Amino acid sequence: MEKKPRVAIVVLGDIGRSPRMQYHALSLASQAKFEVDIVANGGSESHMDVIKNQNIRIHEMASVSLEGLSKISKALAVLTKAAIQFFILVWFLFKIPRPDAFLVQNPPSVPTLAAVKLSCWLRRCGFVIDWHNFGYTLLGMSHGRNHIIVKLYKWFEKYFGKMADGTLCVTKAMQHELAQNCGVKASVLYDQPPEFFHPVALKESHELFCRLDRSICDPIGFHDCVSTGKKSQNDASSDLSHTVFSTQDGDNLSLKPSRPALVVSSTSWTSDEDFSLLLEAALLYDRRIAAALNEDDSIDEEKLWIDLSNGKKYLYPRLLFIITGKGPDRKKYEEKIRKLKLRRVTFRTMWLSAEDYPLLLGSADLGVSLHTSSSGLDLPMKIVDMFGCGLPVCAVSFSCIGELVKDGENGLLFSSSSELADQLMMLFKGFPDKCDALKALQEGALARGSSSRWSAEWMTHAFPVIQEVSIMLFQRSTD
Incomplete structure (x- = not known):
């Protein structure tokens, strides 16, 4: 031979x-x-x-x-x-x-x-x-x-x-x-992106959400706008035909109109990613909605319509941030997350298999990159993976990020937590059906991801x- x-x-x-x-x-x-x-x-x-x-x-x-x-x-x-x-x-x-x-x-x-x-x-x-x-x-x-x-x-x-x-x-x-x-x-x-990073079918998303159901809906020590308090997956009576995002009736699968918007970020939990930017932006998003509500707790949380500009009413969804990755600063930030008092936003941290991670990206609505690069000369692979799945990104701006993210085409660049909060408000206005700005970025991300493998x-x-x-x-x- x-x-x-x-x-x-x-x-x-x-x-x-x-x-x-x-x-x-x-x-x-x-x-x-x-x-x-x-x-x-x-x-x-x-x-x-x-x-x-x-x-x-x-x-x-x-x-x-x-x-x-x-x-x-x-x-x-x-x-x-x-x-x-x-x-x-x-x-x-x-x-x-x-x-x-x-x-x-x-x-x-x-x-x-x-x-x-x-x-x-x-x-x-x-x-x-x-x-x-x-x-x-x-x-x-x-x-x-x-x-x-x-x-x-x-x-x-x-x-x-x-x-x-x-x-x-x-x-x-x-x-x-x-x-x-x-x-x-x-x-x-x-x-x-390699070939296994691609847009996913609703069936694949639903099956993923079923596998992650307990981690999302019943996390230990959390009670928030996404947790349900329903029984464990190990319980024979647990009904996984319904997840927080999707529902199955026989052979028919559909996304829930009242589902939270899913925002994904992966991180190595190191000092070259300032995770506090995301926490502060989430807090600002939550407070802006609370201010618009004028502390009116009688409004249906599942169908929250608020009047923010020009006398028009837009739907602002709950936000679920899923943060994947391992690293030294993870516990520190998890402790900070626990101390946040959020009504319309929540976080989950987890580590996914190499097979499930692309499915999560393909099921998400938006990606966030906090990578700034110690040298200013490398690009975050997480954004490449997101584009492969047709997922647009909000990314921290630094010197060479323009080689990957085209601001306003396949993503948005930000330099502060308030700027990121503004982007979240703008992109998710009208979610899930009338968020035209988000859909335009999704098309740009899909075009970028499919252009080269x-x-x-x-x-x-x-x-x-x-x-x-x-x-x-x-x-x-x-x-």
Whole structure:
């Protein structure tokens, strides 16, 4: 049997939370017909397509935690952790079959780039870096850009970055930065939605809402405008023909006209996403409706009509925000959410499987992105996924966001919580049937999402870079 070219994908992090590297693996295995090894930390489950692919093997490394040592000395803990990670990573890179090229995610840069470069030199492999952001800018968010550790990290990242045989990056702004300040020539590979991010049928949405019914309607410790107090899903008498959004009568499915508007945001719960913006905007939305009601509690909450402008009456719905993701600041913000006193708005936080997440996006009415980028040079993949499902987005404005979000066409940009609140009021005016502004953005998002897919973008911009490096080394190994 003829030997296939082989590429090893390296992620010093949770591979389940690295969708772009999973998409690389799928494209290498399915489109390019390469053998693929993934060396990464475990944690979240990878997409089922990755797990089932016969040409992909995942090699999970143990995560390193030195919490006890960090209480004594943070600097010593950082250095010790980097050293341990270096030796673990090198061990795994020598344990796997020899690849023709390594494709490494950056950041994190330390010790990943040095470990991969050493392995490339000793095993005579190609070295390809996919720049998602700059590691030193992420470190600078907690230490400050002028800290000695940040400066050393920047030097390290630049030094080893120039050693790559091929380079990919996520935006034109990053491509320019790499060329001007790092001497690195990179090819831009924009994130694009893979085929499993698409608009969903009502049947799929209803089935998803049934699976999530308990998490949405009966969350522990919550009683709000969406919770119902009905029995658990495990109760035989629980009726799941009706969800908070949809209802089923025999074979007939329909959306409830009194349903809440569903707003989705995904987050890593880190400092580069100011989640307080969303909380403040939700509070403003809630207070503006309360002010318009003049504290009149006699009005039917299910059919709340309020007079806000020009003597016309518009329907403003309840808002349900579902926030997905894992990260260090999640508990802090969940505690803040519990302290909010909201009548027409509520929040749910959850972690969804890789199969259910696209269904949630395809079932939502609006997406929100709070990503600001530590460098200002990368773009949030969550917006790409939303567009793939035809979901428009309200996104925090920063330097290169215009490469993805066209303000007024497929989404709206905001810079403050009051601006986001204004957008929510404007977009959901007349929901669900008469919100023309929202429907126009949905059409723009669908057009953007269907215009290009990951497979085509990858074949045009990534495959030539990886092929040039890997095939060259592959031919050497077979001579």
